[in-house]
Amino acid sequence: MNPVNDQVENLCDQYQQSIACHSIINKTLADHVRQCTDCQKFTKSMQLLDTFLDVAVRENSAPDHFTDLVMNAVIAESKRETTSWLGGLITSKFIENGLLSLGIVMSIIHLVRFFLGLFFTSMVAAA
């Protein structure tokens, strides 16, 4: 193997891992990406993916204090049936809250999968 190519591939790996993990890019990696079309393409893809995820999360955003509301409802429900914790958990209100949050989670997952599908289709088409 050509040691220069190995070093470049190593920089590509380091750079792409940093971008994927939203880590800080050091000067060496910043210099590398200016010359590396692979890493430039990767950066664009990640920015696109981030934008899609932002939109998906924003469009499915839970109301303010959603977690607090759900937790308070769960606590209130379980307090009502102190003789049986199972009875307190399995109430229509609890199931309703559970289904609501499950529905929100599922729609986020579907949106993310949809956009990931689009993203990879366009990647394959561009290659």
Ligand SMILES: [Zn+2]
């Ligand atoms: Zn590179």
